[in-house]
């Protein structure tokens with residue numbers, strides 16, 4: 307058995323669309339069984355049906371809202387009740403909201419933190435130990451190029467993705483030698499429904515496809531890297547941003563996502 311392939315089971319959060327859906331399609335095509343998680347059960351059931359028919363794999367669906375302080379634990383409880391051993395976890399569910407903190411409802415900040423940070427951390431903390439015990443497994447956390455810099459108008463989002471990146475890099479070293487691989491994948495602008503919530507102003511540069519993000523992630527996981535940025539242009543900007551003078555970096559990021567005035 308190889309992780310993310312035949313004989314293994316991968317749990318993907320945010321599998322109903324975009325990058326999570328592309329991960330599900332790729333893993334099913336490689337013969338891997340899946341547990342798909344998101345809020346929209348009907349969408350997940352239709353995808354599960356397609357993948358089972360096309361690839362002969364087993365796909366379970368858990369409809370679950372990851373917003374809320376205990377949402378990650380509640381999902382882990384549901385997984386435990388199914389008695390499915392999860393060999394790999396892809397923490398992909400996430401959202402970004404464009405808008406200044408002083409003008410936004412508090413729920414906008416707390417939801418981004420709950421889904422992007424709290425649920426990701428809780429699921430990792432609860433699903434990693436059995437992987438370590440079995441001596442094999444994989445965890446892919448979906449961060450963002452926004453995690454390399456402070457992005458005004460998306461302060462909570464960029465901070466949440468910095469967390470994901472730092473958390474995952476540290477974890478990568480903690481699990482060394484256990485047989486578990488850990489990776490943060492950092493997409494730049496990618497063509498998904500993300501911008502339905504984040505708004506078009508949040509889109510910087512040309513968009514890549516979810517399939518390209520999955521390619522980058524799986525290649526980097528095989529290479530044993532702690533993190534990877536999808537796309538050369540995105541990699542260059544992510545390398546440069548932390549090396550610029552602080553104010554220059556913040557001002558450039560602000561300009562790139564500045565709200566357009568009608």
Ligand SMILES: NC(=O)c1ccc[n+]([C@@H]2O[C@H](COP(=O)([O-])OP(=O)(O)OC[C@H]3O[C@@H](n4cnc5c(N)ncnc54)[C@H](OP(=O)(O)O)[C@@H]3O)[C@@H](O)[C@H]2O)c1
Pocket residue numbers: 319320321322323324325326343344345346347349370371372373398399400401402421448449450451492493494495496497498499500501
């Ligand atoms: N697209 C980009 O440009 C881009 C760039 C950098 C990073 N990312 C990251 O990539 C990841 C995937 O996003 P995407 O681009 O594929 O966007 P997307 O198409 O909007 O997908 C987001 C997924 O997250 C799920 N989700 C959102 N809120 C949830 C909640 N409260 N509970 C459970 N599931 C929830 C959604 O499912 P339901 O609505 O069915 O719940 C959906 O499956 C996110 O972490 C995002 O931050 C995206």
